Amino acid sequence: MTEKIKYNLFSIFSSTLVAFAIWIYILYNLDPFSVDILAILSFFGSLFFWLSGILTMIMIFVRINFFSKNSINTNISSSIRQATILSILVVGLLGLNSLNVLNTLQAGILVFIAILLEFFIKAIINN
DSSP states (O other), rough: HHHHHHHHHHHHHHHHHHHHHHHHHHHHHHTTTTOOOHHHHHHHHHHHHHHHHHHHHHHHHHHHHTTTTOOOOHHHHHHHHHHHHHHHHHHHHHHHHTTTTOOOOHHHHHHHHHHHHHHHHHHHOOO
8 A cells, every 4th residue: 555545544544533532522522402503513514524434444345355356446435425425315314304394205205316416427537
């Protein structure tokens, strides 16, 4: 591995740990029924960054160990992209559910939009 790849992986790992620590702090120290909108946005924002980081690391590990046909740079960039889309989907669904406006049709539409977004970005990258 080159130094740039090691630096990128260390950055992903350390930012994931920081986001996880912030998320745990918010989870245990704030009452969700008596806080303002900024605390709720901080909760979902830290959840997004933590989930993006952990999914990125899992996807990189799986791609390198099981599907190592591409270079590691391709694996890292596609893992970051897919983990970010999946994290946006999960945090969006949780946010809509916390507002009590989520139903099955809306969840299905959001999943369909996330899949279309991944295919669209992949088509742009391949051309």
